[in-house]
Amino acid sequence: MAEIKCPIWEAAQISPEENFLVSPDGNLKFSEAEQLVTATADRLSVLGWTQGQRVAILLPNDWRIVIILFAMLRKGIVACPIDSRIPPEAVEGLMDRVGAIAAISADGDEGSRRPAIAVASVIGLFSSVPAGAEPAVIDLKNPATVVFTSGSSGKARAVLHSVANHYYSALGSNRNLPLRSKDSWLLSLPLHHVSGLGVVFRCCVAGATIVFPNSADSLVDAIYLHDPTHVSMVATQLRRFFDEREGWREKRKLRVVLAGGGPIPASLFESVRKAGVPVFMTYGLSEMASQVTTEGLDTPPQNRGTSGKALTYGEVKISSEGEIMVRGATLFAGYVDNGELVRPFDAEGWFATGDLGDLSEDGSLSVIGRKDNMFVSGGENIYPEEVESALCDLPGVEAAVVVAVDHPEFGKRPVAFVKSEGKELDPAEAALALRETLPKFKIPDAWYPWPESASRSGLKLNRAMFQQLTR
DSSP, X not given: OXXXXXXXXXXXXXXXXXEEEEETTEEEEHHHHHHHHHHHHHHHHHTTOOTTOEEEEEOXXXXXXXXXXXXXXXXXXXXXXXXXXXXXXXXXXXXXXXXXXXEEESXXXXXOSSOEEEHHHHXXXXXXXXXXXXXXXXXXXXXXXXXXXXXXTSSOOEEEEEHHHHHXXXXXXXXXXXXXXXXXXXOXXXXXXXXXXXXXXXXXXXXXXXXXXXXXXXXXXXXXXXXXXXXXXXXXXXXXXXXXXXXXXGSOOOOEEEEOSSOOOHHHHHHHHHTTOOEEEEEEEGXXXXXXXXXXXXXXXXXXXXXXXXXXXXXXXXXXXXXXEEEETTOOOEEEETTEEEOXXXXXXXXXXXXXXXXXXXXXXXXXXXXXXXXXXXXXXXXXXXXXXXXXXXTTEEEEEEEEEEETTTXXXXXXXXXXXXXXXXXXXXXXXXXXXXXXXXXXXXXXXXXXXXXXXXXXXXXXXXXXXXX
């Protein structure tokens, strides 16, 4: 299959009066969204942007990005969503790396040497262009998006996805955890990240509703207000949801809480599950257009808490060194650097993720940690993620990051940054509590206050920044 009908066009034919987007600005039906996408695609042509060109999107996390994205897909223009909170000089560098010819921003003034177009000049808000009677088609082979990884090890990478990558990722996810027309997914993750884009494509393919919460509402408040059937959460969001969940059961539609984006402490997962929250663990990465493995409705109790099995359209194996290897229809096209495409695959098409893991006999994946995070202390291997998980199991700990520092006797030793809820963590008490679950050599030697800048660093924490703070 080389082409598909645009999912928004298809949904507009089947369920024209169903809501496609729900946001603080109001609701948009599929029929209205189709008209808006058609008009916006026409605007893009007027601007002179053509197939294969890359355009940055510098907007807050709102519904307009979705309309612009699908208008670009119809024209073959590559969307490059960038975090709108990034300083202008950093944005300039990212646009240079991917060769973006222009940017779409809130007011069109980004201080860039390239054209910066105001969103009101791009999106067909007041256009009377009718939705097309003929199917709007999209070529699956076309490049679709460039997404910047969170850069947990320092410099972010520019990941190029094709339309097929996003489309098959959505199909695989929706087959595993069913998403249907009249369902809704609360968009609690940013659209400059692959996990946020994953929600958009899943909903479009299924004809389901994307819900944009009010940024002032907590996650629990948004769930209570909108009563979604599905929501995605990273570990911090899941913990806050669990702590603040009083009253959420008054809304009965919630069927899926997709938990991933990094390690989820086993005790948190078990507590959430026992409380009746329909949580499903997942392992994914930008290079595979979001999910790789995910628990399913049929996951047996003994395998709950793993990252589940490989979804349709993707494959997973473990290398002889214990590294997680992936390939399939959702595997990205390559990294973009200074306009060049770098394809980091082996001869059989496998991509080395940099993560370490184990596969059970039935194919369930357990993730151990990052290969490049592991360090040796006195001849013993230490995986920071294991220590972080133990720290997050302690009462009052909201987040933790463990990094290595040089030591004259042992070579390297772990130190910890801990974010506490309420009173600060007592290092002596914490060390004593950790001895119940960790050997002594894995207990941090030093404890650092949580840096204020970490709360603004995105879905994944920048370990390089924490490492720098120990010097």
